[in-house]
Amino acid sequence: MKTKQLNKPELLAPAGDLARAKTAIRYGADAVYIGGRSFSLRSRASNFTYDDIREICAFAREYGAHVHVTVNIIPHDEDLDGLAEYLRFLQECGVHAVICASPYIMNCAKKYAPHLEVHCSTQLSVTNSSAVRFLKRHLDIDRVVLARECTMEDVRRITAEGGVPSEAFIHGGMCVNYSGRCTLSNRMTLRDANRGGCAQSCRWQYHLYQGKTELTKQDDLFTMGSRDLMCLDHLYDLMEAGVASFKIEGRMKTEFYIASVVSVYRRCIDEILLKGGPLDADRMRMYREEMRKSENRDIWTGFYDNPDAQDSIIYHPNTNVDVNHDFLGTVLSYDKTAETAVIQTRNPFAKGERAEILSPSGTYEPFVFEWMKNDKGEYMEISRHPMAEVTIPVPSAVKAGDMIRRSR
C-alpha cells in the first residue's frame, strides 16, 4: 500500500444563508464560501446581508474556520459601483478570501483590501500550470480554483508546477460546459449566467436533428444535464497531489444536504489522514452508503478518472433516484432530565418509525419514535406538518442543530 506524508486539506463548503453556513462549520467544514448581495453568482441563492457576513465571520472565528466570499460575477461596467467599499468591508469583517473571476476585481481586492486572499474562480476555466503562473505573475493570486474539466494528472501537475495553492471540486453539481463561457441561459431566458441568473437550460430537453431528419423520440429527447460530482474515491489521490482545498458545490442546497455531505467528507478525510494512506474497500463502501443519505442527482467521479466523460449525463427526468433517507427535522433544544428533544419538523413521520440522529460529532445513532407530542403537549400518532415543533424522546444527549433523518 502506498503511503505518503499528507497535508490536511481545507474542506470548503457552500452556504446560501447564515443558517447553512453555521451548519457547515458545525459539521466540520474548515471554511465556507458565501455570496453577498452584490458581485456574486447564484443570485437566487439567499445571499448574505452585511450583518450576516459580520455574524458568520464571528461564528467562524469561534470554530477556527475561514469565510470566503464569492465576488465572481463577470461584470459589465454598470456592475462595478461600490466595489472598493465592499471589499474593504469584507476585510474589516475578517473574511479570509474573495473568489474572483474578473482581473479588475482581483486587482481592486489587492489594492483596497490587501489582507484578503484572492482566489481565482473556476469561471476562468484554468486547465494548465502555465495559466496559473501567468495569473500569479500578473495578478498575484493566492489560490487557483481548478476547472472541473481537469483530470487527476492535470491536478497533480498544476498543483506541483503552478506555484500557487490549488483548490479542486470534490462534490456537487457540475456545469456541462466550460464555466463562464456558456450563454444557453442568456439566449433561452435572457438571464445572464455570468451574473448569477443561470436557468440551467443545459438540463432542458431538446430534439436532435441530422439535416431535416429528427433523431430523437418524444420519450427520449436529447439533453446536456450533467451528473453530480462525487469524489470520495479520489480523496486520497487529491490529498497526495497536494491540493490545498477540497470544494463542495451547492450554495442553493439545503441545510440537511450541507450537514450530510460535509459530515461524510470530514470523517473520510480525517480517517485518511489518520491512516496516512488510502482506506480499504469496506470503509469506502461505508462512506459511499452514508453519502447516499443526502439528496444528490445521479453521480459520477468527474474528469479525474474519466476524461472521456462516459456516463456523465442524466438522460432521465428523475433526480435523487439513489437517495435513501428523508430529512425529518432539526433539533431546537434538549431536555437532559426528561431525555427529550424538541425538533422543528420538515417531512412527515409516525410513531414507531425508526430514525437516526446526524450530529456534528459524526455519529449516526439509530432510535425509534416511541411517542411524540405537539407544541400543546398533546400526544400524536403522526407528525404531518413541516416547520412544527414536536417533542420526541431521544436515546442520548443531542444539541441544537443536530438533525433527524429516516431510512426510506
Added chain:
Amino acid sequence: MKKIFVRCADTESIRLYRESGADGVILPLSGYAFSPCDCFRKEDLDACIQTIRDMGMEVYLQADKLFSQNEMPVAEALLREPGVLSADGIFFSDPGLFAAAEEQGIAGRMIYDPQTLMTNGKDMQWWLSCGLKAVVVSPLLSAEEITHLGIPADQYMILGHGYQIMSVSRRPLLSLYTEGKDTEILKNRNDIRIREESREGFMPVYEDENYTIVYMDAVLTSVPEVCALEQDGDVQVIINAAFLPADCVSDAVRTYRTAESENARECEQALIEAYPGIAFTKGYYENKTVK
C-alpha cells in the same frame, strides 16, 4: 472606417470574401481552435498564408482552445512554427498560451478572445496592459455598452455577424447520447442541430474528438450597430462563416463594407430578405441580457 475579418470555414471561399471587401481572414487552426472547421492544418499554413497575402489580405490564426496540462507543450510549440509567426495575429482564450507567447516575445501579436468574459472596459484595459494586440468583446454586451467601453477602436474587435458560440463542453455530448442507439456517428458533422422542445430555433451543434460546441439558433447581424460604432472611429468586425453558405457570407461582407449610417437598416433588411431560409437575430445588441 471598418475593418472586416471573416472567420473562415473553408479555403475555397477566401477569394470570394476578398472580392466582397474583407480586409482579413481568421483561420481556425485544426486541433487548436473551438471551431467546426477542420481544414486549416499547421503543416499547410506557410502556403496558405502566402496565398492569402497575395490576395492582399491580413491573416489571423485562431487557437482559442483551452489546453490541458498535457497539451501545453504542443500549444507552446505552435507558437514557434514559422507559419504561425508569419500571421498578423493569433486569437487565444487560454492564459497559458498567452504566457507562452510572452516568453517567446510575441505577446503583441495575441488577441484575447474568451467568448463571454470580456464584458467591461476595465478588464479589457487590464488585458491590453499585458501587451496584447487586441481583445474581442463579449457578444453579451449591448451596442450601448460597447460605445462606452473607453477602449481605442483599434484595440478591440466585435463579433458582428454569423452564428455565435453559445457553449463549449469538453464532453462528447452527441456521442454520449447516441451510445447504444442505432444511430449514425454524429462526430465531425456540420449538419447536426438541436431544438429546445418548446422553442422553434435550430441550434447547430458540432462535436469532434475534444469538445462539443453549441451555436446560437439564429445568425447574428449588426449592420446598423457597426455603422454607429464607425461614427466614433475605426471599428473591427468579425463575420463568422461557420454553417453559412459562402454566398451568404460574401453578401454579408459586401453589406457591412458598403453600408453607411444613413442606410444601415435598409442594407441589413435587404440582406435578411435575400436569405428567407435563415433566421437572423440582433443578439444582445438591442436586447440586453439581465442579471
